Amino acid sequence: MIVICAVICGADDCVTIESYGKEKQEWLKKYLELSNGIPSHDTISRVMSLPKPKELRKCFADWIKGISQITHGEVIAIDGKALKRSYTKGDKNSMIHMVSAWASSNGVVLGQEKVGNKSNEIMAIPKLLDMIEIKGCIVTIDAMGCQREIASKIKEGNGDYVLALKGNQGNLYEDVKTYFEWATANEFKDIAHSYWATVDGDHGRIERRKYWITEDVGWIIDKEKWEGLKSIGCVESKREVDGKMTVETRYYINSIGADSKEFRCTEQHLIVQSV
Numbered sequence: 001m002i003v004i005c006a007v008i009c010g011a012d013d014c015v016t017i018e019s020y021g022k023e024k025q026e027w028l029k030k031y032l033e034l035s036n037g038i039p040s041h042d043t044i045s046r047v048m049s050l051p052k053p054k055e056l057r058k059c060f061a062d063w064i065k066g067i068s069q070i071t072h073g074e075v076i077a078i079d080g081k082a083l084k085r086s087y088t089k090g091d092k093n094s095m096i097h098m099v100s101a102w103a104s105s106n107g108v109v110l111g112q113e114k115v116g117n118k119s120n121e122i123m124a125i126p127k128l129l130d131m132i133e134i135k136g137c138i139v140t141i142d143a144m145g146c147q148r149e150i151a152s153k154i155k156e157g158n159g160d161y162v163l164a165l166k167g168n169q170g171n172l173y174e175d176v177k178t179y180f181e182w183a184t185a186n187e188f189k190d191i192a193h194s195y196w197a198t199v200d201g202d203h204g205r206i207e208r209r210k211y212w213i214t215e216d217v218g219w220i221i222d223k224e225k226w227e228g229l230k231s232i233g234c235v236e237s238k239r240e241v242d243g244k245m246t247v248e249t250r251y252y253i254n255s256i257g258a259d260s261k262e263f264r265c266t267e268q269h270l271i272v273q274s275v
Contacts, residue, residue, distance in 0.1 A: 079141075
């Protein structure tokens with residue numbers, strides 16, 4: 001408890017944790033016996049080195065399952081991040097990278113997997129999917145997770161996916177990009193689709209987003225290799241800050257139907273988690 005409270009308050013080493021404990025000793029006594037006072041930093045270091053990471057992670061995942069209720073349609077955002085100040089000074093290659101699964105509506109981390117570096121994040125995603133319950137949920141992952149094996153694993157777990165596209169899928173990204181450029185230029189004439197638009201703004205910032213999603217995917221080459229592929233989506237984001245305009249367009253492949261409201265909700269959770 002002392003370690004957790006100290007870390008929440010900004011402590012990042014055992015000496016600081018000990019100092020925190022001594023400073024807050026009277027408050028901590030309301031909840032802990034502390035018959036021998038606050039442990040020394042050497043004791044804190046020794047105790048914290050004892051738990052086995054894999055066992056601790058399993059206990060954490062089991063605890064999260066017990067306190068969180070995953071409902072049908074829950075959006076689970078999977079994203080990789082480098083931990084700040086987790087590397088030896090002068091050696092950024094030692095930085096710790098974590099891949100996390102975030103339950104958007106519950107606001108809790110369902111599981112995490114440590115990887116050696118960012119290039120290994122793709123290897124961690126299947127392990128993470130094995131740790132969590134995804135039945136009835138929509139799993140959204142940025143371009144690193146846009147892999148056929150991952151799409152299949154999500155469907156095998158009775159979940160759905162919204163996967164961001166980039167150049168890592170060869171012609172697929174360019175084909176979807178070209179399709180939406182042609183479709184929007186022709187105002188989606190004779191193409192069944194769903195559309196949604198939003199406008200947000202504060203403190204001199206205005207952001208306009210347009211969402212298109214369609215189940216017109218029969219033309220995609222090797223479509224059958226993407227298990228459950230049902231739709232493709234496009235998001236155009238125009239952001240204006242202090243009179244300067246930037247435009248970004250993102251593309252997705254999905255196993256959800258052509259529902260722009262659901263697509264918007266899912267895509268926003270992915271963008272928020274990635275920031």
